[in-house]
Amino acid sequence: MLIGHQPKEFLLAVEALTVSFDGFKAVNDLSFYVEENEIRVIIGPNGAGKTTVLDLICGKTKATSGSIQFRGQELTKLKENQIVKAGVGRKFQTPSIFDDLTVFENLEISYPRGRTVFGSLAFKRDAAVRERVEEVSEMIFLKDRLNVYAAQLSHGQKQWLEIGMLLIQNPDLLMLDEPVAGMSVSERVKTAELLNRIIKDRSVLVIEHDMKFVEDIAHKITVLHQGQILSEGSMEHVKNDPKVIEVYLGH
Amino acid sequence: MINSRFFNRSELIGFVTLALLLFLILPLTLDIFRLNLVAKYLTYAFVAVGLVLCWGYGGILSLGQGVFFGLGGYCMAMYLKLEASSVENTKIQSTPGIPDFMDWNQITQLPLFWKPFHSFPFTLLAILLVPAFFSFIIGAAMFKRRVGGVYFAIITQAIAAILTILIVGQQGYTGGINGITDLRTLHGWDIRTDHAKFILYFVEVVLLFGCIVLAQFIRLTKLGRILVAMREQEDRVRFSGYSVANFKIFAFCMAAIFAAIGGAMFTLEVGFMSPSFVGIVPSIEMVIYTAVGGRLSIFGAVYGTLLVNFAKTSLSESFPQLWLFGLGALFIAVVLAFPDGLAGIWRDYVQPRIDRLMSSRKSKNGWTDSSVADGAPAE
Numbered sequence: 001m002l003i004g005h006q007p008k009e010f011l012l013a014v015e016a017l018t019v020s021f022d023g024f025k026a027v028n029d030l031s032f033y034v035e036e037n038e039i040r041v042i043i044g045p046n047g048a049g050k051t052t053v054l055d056l057i058c059g060k061t062k063a064t065s066g067s068i069q070f071r072g073q074e075l076t077k078l079k080e081n082q083i084v085k086a087g088v089g090r091k092f093q094t095p096s097i098f099d100d101l102t103v104f105e106n107l108e109i110s111y112p113r114g115r116t117v118f119g120s121l122a123f124k125r126d127a128a129v130r131e132r133v134e135e136v137s138e139m140i141f142l143k144d145r146l147n148v149y150a151a152q153l154s155h156g157q158k159q160w161l162e163i164g165m166l167l168i169q170n171p172d173l174l175m176l177d178e179p180v181a182g183m184s185v186s187e188r189v190k191t192a193e194l195l196n197r198i199i200k201d202r203s204v205l206v207i208e209h210d211m212k213f214v215e216d217i218a219h220k221i222t223v224l225h226q227g228q229i230l231s232e233g234s235m236e237h238v239k240n241d242p243k244v245i246e247v248y249l250g251h
Numbered sequence: 252m253i254n255s256r257f258f259n260r261s262e263l264i265g266f267v268t269l270a271l272l273l274f275l276i277l278p279l280t281l282d283i284f285r286l287n288l289v290a291k292y293l294t295y296a297f298v299a300v301g302l303v304l305c306w307g308y309g310g311i312l313s314l315g316q317g318v319f320f321g322l323g324g325y326c327m328a329m330y331l332k333l334e335a336s337s338v339e340n341t342k343i344q345s346t347p348g349i350p351d352f353m354d355w356n357q358i359t360q361l362p363l364f365w366k367p368f369h370s371f372p373f374t375l376l377a378i379l380l381v382p383a384f385f386s387f388i389i390g391a392a393m394f395k396r397r398v399g400g401v402y403f404a405i406i407t408q409a410i411a412a413i414l415t416i417l418i419v420g421q422q423g424y425t426g427g428i429n430g431i432t433d434l435r436t437l438h439g440w441d442i443r444t445d446h447a448k449f450i451l452y453f454v455e456v457v458l459l460f461g462c463i464v465l466a467q468f469i470r471l472t473k474l475g476r477i478l479v480a481m482r483e484q485e486d487r488v489r490f491s492g493y494s495v496a497n498f499k500i501f502a503f504c505m506a507a508i509f510a511a512i513g514g515a516m517f518t519l520e521v522g523f524m525s526p527s528f529v530g531i532v533p534s535i536e537m538v539i540y541t542a543v544g545g546r547l548s549i550f551g552a553v554y555g556t557l558l559v560n561f562a563k564t565s566l567s568e569s570f571p572q573l574w575l576f577g578l579g580a581l582f583i584a585v586v587l588a589f590p591d592g593l594a595g596i597w598r599d600y601v602q603p604r605i606d607r608l609m610s611s612r613k614s615k616n617g618w619t620d621s622s623v624a625d626g627a628p629a630e
Contacts, residue, residue, distance in 0.1 A: 081492050084491065084492035092487070097487065098476075098484055100479050108473070109473070112492065165487075
């Protein structure tokens with residue numbers, strides 16, 4: 001019954017993706033594939049286009065050409081909130097949380113129910129919501145701070161809170177932009193532990209500079225340079241690639 | 252519906268105080284002339300309460316609320332004008348049965364868009380739906396294209412200017428610069444008598460409290476929290492799966508509807524409607540009322556409106572030239588020194604003292620205060 005070649009089912013298939021800003025190609029003919037339950041780390045020097053790739057996948061930036069298929073759905077044609085609904089979650093580089101809301105309210109906003117105008121008017125904070133918020137708050141070490149305004153959290157706690165907000169969304173693909181940047185050593189250890197727990201049962205796309213952290217979690221590494229893939233493969237492969245050493249690791 | 256969870260303690264005090272002031276103290280102490288002035292001021296409080304939702308919570312600064320105030324006011328004025336322009340009342344005109352200003356402009360037939368305003372139920376619906384429709388169109392056109400902040404404020408201001416020019420220019424259809432004047436009866440009931448003004452005052456206060464309760468309800472739902480979230484981190488809301496534009500449109504439409512109710516009440520209280528309540532200056536004044544009262548406080552907005560208007564009346568009686576400078580200075584002072592306005596002053600300086608007094612008394616009685624979280628849901 002097989003008609004033609006049946007390609008392998010990827011969770012995310014990025015093909016020939018290009019975006020140009022006034023002629024400057026931040027991402028240039030980029031293709032890569034992420035499998036189910038894979039943890040992919042993107043590394044590369046500053047300006048390599050790492051964050052732009054995440055921006056393109058989550059719809060923040062519109063691609064000039066190319067395609068992004070997520071579970072067979074073309075993401076480049078969807079709006080940001082539709083991409084979230086499709087199952088893609090995104091954490092930003094600087095913690096973007098709601099300072100004037102409590103930790104509980106921050107988490108509750110991400111709860112995937114009542115996302116329309118009238119749905120949110122009718123939204124009730126029922127037992128299911130409370131349980132889920134409490135469960136996640138425990139994972140992100142903020143259980144005893146639920147009624148604190150987010151403005152009062154430390155930088156590390158704010159990062160955790162945003163990760164928690166993504167967990168409540170329960171995305172199939174989780175994209176994290178430098179999750180441990182700017183954290184203290186003890187916060188880093190806790191975050192690594194947290195990430196190791198939450199990356200189970202989903203695919204994760206991480207941008208990170210901390211090579212020890214990358215080595216800990218990555219299944220596969222993609223090295224970007226000037227908007228293109230320089231090298232791709234296991235940590236061992238990438239580490240010994242002379243091109244990578246030249247532009248990135250050597251420094 | 253009003254229980255300790257709907258209003259927290261200080262809000263409940265604010266609600267009761269305002270209710271006492273507007274329902275009892277002012278009607279009992281002021282003569283009908285002054286009470287009518289208060290009624291006129293309070294029509295702007297509708298706009299201010301809407302701005303608290305839209306600007307204070309949602310972060311959408313509209314400098315064109317006069318448009319919606321005017322639309323509501325004109326809808327009401329058209330109905331009243333048609334009633335005042337019966338064939339009998341206008342028999343000296345060359346075309347009896349149409350409003351006087353149309354006759355003066357050589358219009359011999361009632362324009363089509365005026366005809367439905369013979370009906371009172373239609374007029375009431377139009378007061379709510381016409382501004383809702385316009386704000387929806389403006390909101391959809393702007394917010395879907397991600398126009399926000401200062402750009403949105405400037406565009407709303409331009410719309411206020413355009414509508415004023417349109418009304419003034421289309422004299423035969425709108426009454427021009429003079430507006431729609433000489434309004435007499437509402438559904439056969441004379442609105443010019445002292446008794447009617449007294450009744451209208453109470454109708455208005457009841458409607459205002461309706462808007463306040465509705466605004467408070469919206470504030471306490473998840474939608475209210477999303478508005479705050481949007482104001483701070485629009486992208487995070489978007490990437491939490493919400494269509495930010497739709498929420499902004501909703502807040503803008505609610506503010507427009509509140510403003511229109513205020514405008515319709517203005518026409519009834521004052522007895523006319525003119526483009527001078529539609530344009531840029533009144534629209535900015537409405538924002539100042541909200542800023543002075545505190546843009547995050549629904550009650551503060553009402554007090555701010557009352558106070559600024561009292562000041563305006565008393566100062567512009569004695570120093571008509573200075574008033575606008577005073578208003579400008581007030582706005583600058585509030586923005587620089589008290590960004591949360593009167594409500595912020597109350598919260599930071601007065602409330603803590605009251606709390607200290609209360610708690611020292613409470614601890615004597617062995618009472619414990621269970622503080623209700625600010626964003627407690629309405630249940």
